[in-house]
Each structure stands twice: as C-alpha cells, then as structure tokens.
Amino acid sequence: MVVPVTNGHRGKRSGITFCKGQRAPARIVSMESGAKAESMDTDDIIVQEDAVHYGHMRAALDLALEAHSVGEVPVGCVFVHEPSGEIIGRGRNRTNESLNGTRHAEFEAIDMILSQEGYRIQAENPEAHFWKDVALYVTIEPCVMCASALRQLGIGSVYFGAGNDRFGGNGSVFNIHTE
Numbered sequence: 001m002v003v004p005v006t007n008g009h010r011g012k013r014s015g016i017t018f019c020k021g022q023r024a025p026a027r028i029v030s031m032e033s034g035a036k037a038e039s040m041d042t043d044d045i046i047v048q049e050d051a052v053h054y055g056h057m058r059a060a061l062d063l064a065l066e067a068h069s070v071g072e073v074p075v076g077c078v079f080v081h082e083p084s085g086e087i088i089g090r091g092r093n094r095t096n097e098s099l100n101g102t103r104h105a106e107f108e109a110i111d112m113i114l115s116q117e118g119y120r121i122q123a124e125n126p127e128a129h130f131w132k133d134v135a136l137y138v139t140i141e142p143c144v145m146c147a148s149a150l151r152q153l154g155i156g157s158v159y160f161g162a163g164n165d166r167f168g169g170n171g172s173v174f175n176i177h178t179e
C-alpha cells in the first residue's frame with residue numbers, strides 16, 4: 001500500500017538535501033503490509049520515508065564506491081520511479097574510462113533508462129510526463145551541465161548528499177531549476 005506525502009522539508013531530516021524541481025514534490029511512502037495509512041502517525045511516516053531515502057542514497061553511494069575503485073571521480077546515482085518505488089536507472093562517473101568528459105553518473109543512468117524500451121516509449125511521449133514521476137538520488141549535487149539536462153527532461157525531484165561548491169547547478173553556484 002502506498003500513501004502520498006507532500007512535505008518538501010522532510011528530506012532535511014535525513015541529512016539529504018532536497019532540491020525542488022519544477023513542481024511540488026509528490027512523495028511516496030511504502031507501508032508495511034497490512035498497515036493502514038489512517039493508522040500511521042506522522043512520526044511513523046517520516047521514519048519510513050527516511051528509510052526509503054537512505055536506501056536509495058545507499059545505492060547511489062555503492063555506485064560512487066565502484067567509480068572510485070576503478071579510478072573515476074567517485075560520483076554515483078540512481079533514478080527512482082516514485083509511484084512504484086523502483087530503481088530504474090543506475091550510473092557512476094565514467095569520464096576517464098570513456099575519455100569523454102560528459103559521461104557523468106547522471107548521463108550514464110539516463111542512458112540506461114532510455115535503453116529500456118518501455119521507459120523510452122513513455123519518455124518520448126510528451127503527454128506521458130514520464131520524468132515528472134522520477135526522482136534522482138545522487139551522491140553530490142549535480143553539476144551545471146547535468147542540472148540543465150535534468151531541467152530539460154522535467155525531472156520531478158533531485159536529492160543529493162553533498163553540495164558542489166565548484167560546479168553545483170542546484171543552488172551552490174547556479175540554481176538551474178529556478179533561474
């Protein structure tokens with residue numbers, strides 16, 4: 001059972017910076033089987049929501065570690081289809097390996113999503129608004145290039161683990177989503 005929760009500040013509790021996209025965020029909380037939304041108090045929902053955020057950020061961190069282990073800048077990310085809670089794309093930096101400075105984790109993951117026919121068809125249909133239901137969890141704030149790409153896609157939410165004082169495009173240097 002899922003219940004939508006709208007509170008743009010809850011990400012802060014888990015130490016994950018929440019960056020609002022171009023719409024109010026729709027949060028999805030997976031409930032224990034058999035639990036009823038009406039019986040959950042707010043603290044229970046926040047704890048469960050934090051666990052979801054931590055789980056996705058943990059997956060992103062694992063990818064960053066993988067990048068580090070092969071000599072890449074240690075950045076990793078996952079894209080989550082919020083209605084289902086499923087990770088639909090994973091990526092880590094591959095700039096050294098590919099000799100291509102644009103192969104950031106976000107682009108790797110976007111390519112993974114678009115390589116799956118079902119998602120590609122939805123993404124190509126402007127009326128499906130596919131990316132609005134997708135959240136990005138990335139270990140460091142997206143750079144200006146990636147933030148611009150995310151805005152053009154119309155991604156619903158971006159969560160990042162640390163700000164990026166040199167290249168950040170979600171507030172640290174520029175705020176691509178609001179400017």
Ligand SMILES: [Zn+2]
Binds near residue numbers: 104147
């Ligand atoms: Zn980037």
